[in-house]
Amino acid sequence: MAAPYSASAPAEQGDLFAAATPASDPEWQRLQALRQALHHHAWRYYVLDDPEIPDAEYDRLFAELRELEARHPQWVTPDSPTQRVGGQPLQGFAPVRHAVPMLSIRTETDTEPAAALAFDARIRKDLGLGPDEPPVLYVAEPKFDGLAIGLRYEYGVLVCAATRGDGETGEDVTPNIRTIGQIPLRLQGEGARVPKLEVRGEVYMRRDDFEALNARQRERGDKTFVNPRNAAAGAVRQLDPRITASRPLSFFAYGLGEVSPPAEGGPAFETHWDVLQALRGWGFPVTDLARRCAGGEALAAYHRDMGAQRDALPFDIDGVVYKVDRLDWQRTLGFVTREPRWAIAHKYPAQEQLTRVLAIDVQVGRTGKLTPVARLEPVFVGGVTVTHATLHNADEVARKDVRVGDTVIVRRAGDVIPEVVAVAPPLPEPRGPAFAMPTSCPVCGSAVVREPGEVDHRCSGGLYCPAQRKQAILHFAQRRAMDIEGLGEKLVDQLVDGQIVRGVADLYRLGLSSLVGLERMAEKSASNVLAAIEASKSTTLARFLFALGIRHVGERTARDLARHFGRLDAIMDASVEQLLQVPDVGPVVAQSIHTFFAQPHNREVVEQLRASGVHWPEHEGAAAEAAAAPLAGKTFVLTGTLPNWSREHATALIEAAGGKVSGAVSRKTDYVVAGEAAGSKLDKARALGVTILDEAGLRALLQEANPVNPESGSDRG
Ligand SMILES: NC(=O)c1ccc[n+]([C@@H]2O[C@H](COP(=O)([O-])OP(=O)(O)OC[C@H]3O[C@@H](n4cnc5c(N)ncnc54)[C@H](O)[C@@H]3O)[C@@H](O)[C@H]2O)c1
Numbered sequence: 210m211a212a213p214y215s216a217s218a219p220a221e222q223g224d225l226f227a228a229a230t231p232a233s234d235p236e237w238q239r240l241q242a243l244r245q246a247l248h249h250h251a252w253r254y255y256v257l258d259d260p261e262i263p264d265a266e267y268d269r270l271f272a273e274l275r276e277l278e279a280r281h282p283q284w285v286t287p288d289s290p291t292q293r294v295g296g297q298p299l300q301g302f303a304p305v306r307h308a309v310p311m312l313s314i315r316t317e318t319d320t321e322p323a324a325a326l327a328f329d330a331r332i333r334k335d336l337g338l339g340p341d342e343p344p345v346l347y348v349a350e351p352k353f354d355g356l357a358i359g360l361r362y363e364y365g366v367l368v369c370a371a372t373r374g375d376g377e378t379g380e381d382v383t384p385n386i387r388t389i390g391q392i393p394l395r396l397q398g399e400g401a402r403v404p405k406l407e408v409r410g411e412v413y414m415r416r417d418d419f420e421a422l423n424a425r426q427r428e429r430g431d432k433t434f435v436n437p438r439n440a441a442a443g444a445v446r447q448l449d450p451r452i453t454a455s456r457p458l459s460f461f462a463y464g465l466g467e468v469s470p471p472a473e474g475g476p477a478f479e480t481h482w483d484v485l486q487a488l489r490g491w492g493f494p495v496t497d498l499a500r501r502c503a504g505g506e507a508l509a510a511y512h513r514d515m516g517a518q519r520d521a522l523p524f525d526i527d528g529v530v531y532k533v534d535r536l537d538w539q540r541t542l543g544f545v546t547r548e549p550r551w552a553i554a555h556k557y558p559a560q561e562q563l564t565r566v567l568a569i570d571v572q573v574g575r576t577g578k579l580t581p582v583a584r585l586e587p588v589f590v591g592g593v594t595v596t597h598a599t600l601h602n603a604d605e606v607a608r609k610d611v612r613v614g615d616t617v618i619v620r621r622a623g624d625v626i627p628e629v630v631a632v633a634p635p636l637p638e639p640r641g642p643a644f645a646m647p648t649s650c651p652v653c654g655s656a657v658v659r660e661p662g663e664v665d666h667r668c669s670g671g672l673y674c675p676a677q678r679k680q681a682i683l684h685f686a687q688r689r690a691m692d693i694e695g696l697g698e699k700l701v702d703q704l705v706d707g708q709i710v711r712g713v714a715d716l717y718r719l720g721l722s723s724l725v726g727l728e729r730m731a732e733k734s735a736s737n738v739l740a741a742i743e744a745s746k747s748t749t750l751a752r753f754l755f756a757l758g759i760r761h762v763g764e765r766t767a768r769d770l771a772r773h774f775g776r777l778d779a780i781m782d783a784s785v786e787q788l789l790q791v792p793d794v795g796p797v798v799a800q801s802i803h804t805f806f807a808q809p810h811n812r813e814v815v816e817q818l819r820a821s822g823v824h825w826p827e828h829e830g831a832a833a834e835a836a837a838a839p840l841a842g843k844t845f846v847l848t849g850t851l852p853n854w855s856r857e858h859a860t861a862l863i864e865a866a867g868g869k870v871s872g873a874v875s876r877k878t879d880y881v882v883a884g885e886a887a888g889s890k891l892d893k894a895r896a897l898g899v900t901i902l903d904e905a906g907l908r909a910l911l912q913e914a915n916p917v918n919p920e921s922g923s924d925r926g
């Protein structure tokens with residue numbers, strides 16, 4: 210079998226033994242290969258926080274090595290991965306020597322609950338308990354998937370925080386840990402009086418925090434994190450605490466390290482359960498999912514229960530931990546090289562697995578967003594068989610450089626959709642071609658666009674694209690658009706799923722018979738919906754434009770467009786430059802409108818709607834009207850009281866005809882409109898020789914300017 214990885218690895222010292230062993234022994238060769246691979250992956254995982262393979266893969270290699278070593282105990286060396294904890298501390302952090310070593314926990318990889326029985330049986334045997342003695346009490350806890358931290362307090366004040374490192378020596382990460390709000394800087398209650406108190410626990414990242422962090426990274430075009438564990442570990446092991454502070458970290462306390470003995474002011478505990486209660490009392494977050502379990506069956510039941518809850522938990526767990534509750538028994542049982550004998554980690558099906566990419570499909574979402582999705586060789590991840598995993602967007606595929614034929618790490622945790630997190634070495638030879646987004650929509654053939662500054666590609670056939678049907682219809686029917694009452698999500702689902710309606714134009718072809726019989730559609734409600742559809746035919750250009758669902762065209766833009774162009778055809782045929790003339794329409798919006806109407810399918814739907822009788826009043830458009838306005842450039846001053854029109858009304862009429870109303874008479878004034886009790890303004894107008902009009906004169910002027918304007922009545926009743 211080939212070595213399980215091909216990248217370079219740190220130096221391997223097992224060669225010392227090569228002379229004593231026939232190099233040709235295939236088991237020896239395998240053992241060497243496994244050690245080399247495990248050293249490499251442990252280094253990537255513990256030192257770089259950047260693993261290349263899923264944990265499940267690492268665990269398989271580890272289990273295989275353990276088994277080989279069990280068969281050949283003479284080959285066990287102190288530097289074997291089976292004999293060591295974690296990784297070397299990173300340069301750049303001050304080393305912290307652990308007074309009590311921070312160990313690993315033996316892993317039970319059999320994910321069946323019944324495997325807990327073997328642990329209980331082993332404990333009973335090691336404790337010398339006979340079959341008649343009562344069940345052993347354990348504490349069962351979730352195994353949080355994060356980073357172990359030792360927190361040293363002196364008289365209740367946090368003085369040092371260290372990573373596990375190689376178990377003997379960790380890294381001083383105190384300034385970073387101080388940024389985590391859930392970790393008390395000062396202890397409460399009895400904890401404040403203990404001279405030396407080391408608390409152990411796990412720094413982790415909640416799933417929602419992790420998803421949000423990755424979404425932010427993706428948006429900025431930065432590298433995303435593989436999983437919450439690596440994001441948390443990477444955040445804690447930053448040389449700049451400000452980076453740690455910017456990452457959303459959480460904490461659970463689950464045990465003690467070095468603690469002053471009772472004679473020197475330390476607390477006295479008899480059970481691990483009591484330790485957990487005390488930790489809570491001192492101000493630490495302690496999980497409320499821990500349970501006291503009597504005997505192996507109870508442990509198995511706990512494993513089953515937590516397994517059922519796992520997906521719904523707010524954080525990742527990769528298993529549960531069983532711990533003998535009595536501390537004196539823990540001392541009796543003691544330790545083997547790297548792990549206590551009184552505890553075991555009982556795993557769940559891994560949330561990350563390796564599999565192969567068979568194809569990269571592109572899916573079109575309800576809003577037209579294109580998502581590359583990897584089609585996979587079926588793989589069991591996080592308790593289910595996964596055949597597809599999202600690749601988010603084109604940039605993400607490029608960043609991860611995922612190609613057809615590659616082996617990838619797939620992650621499925623909680624309710625989040627499965628995701629390809631990375632390509633796993635070795636790369637196939639030769640590799641497939643790099644992925645490229647299609648230029649036309651795989652569903653409807655319309656042009657695919659990506660706007661400047663956006664990460665997503667979108668289909669521009671919004672009105673027509675079958676993938677966007679439901680969304681398009683709901684948007685079209687909403688109150689602020691075509692205002693079709695009764696056409697809600699439930700009904701649209703049925704109409705589209707039942708292929709009664711394929712797009713918005715089909716709404717105007719609906720008859721009573723196609724509606725009656727649908728869920729919650731009696732004859733009365735069906736005819737109400739039809740009446741609402743009929744009524745929607747008479748609308749305004751602004752509403753109609755908004756209803757089309759053109760990206761970036763909200764109600765306001767729709768109104769501006771309607772006012773500026775006046776006619777739909779003018780908008781449909783407008784160039785980007787012409788669209789840019791509309792107040793508040795920038796290049797992105799103009800391009801979006803232009804692209805929308807450049808899609809033949811969208812235009813067809815618009816024509817069908819008009820043909821069905823959807824209509825609105827049209828005019829020549831504000832732009833054209835302003836240029837042709839009869840009173841354009843003329844300045845008016847109003848003075849005195851007009852017999853019929855208020856000053857506001859007269860102003861509105863003048864402005865509608867393109868004129869301007871000003872407060873003071875000057876040489877630039879064209880007309881002064883004078884009513885009763887006009888004062889100095891009238892005198893000044895006379896002095897300057899400005900034309901003076903009364904209300905009738907103004908009315909005549911306006912009528913001459915705009916003969917169709919019917920405004921002539923009185924607004925004073
Ligand atoms: N993907 C890779 O390349 C790679 C490489 C190395 C290790 N690993 C993974 O790391 C894990 C083994 O490493 P390890 O030695 O760090 O951990 P471990 O599985 O041996 O468990 C010990 C750790 O469990 C944690 N823990 C969580 N909840 C706990 C609780 N309630 N009580 C006590 N401890 C709790 C602590 O951090 C503790 O240090 C495996 O899952 C392995 O797959 C993966």
Ligand SMILES: [Zn+2]
Pocket residue numbers: 573650651652653654655668669670674675676
């Ligand atoms: Zn489409």
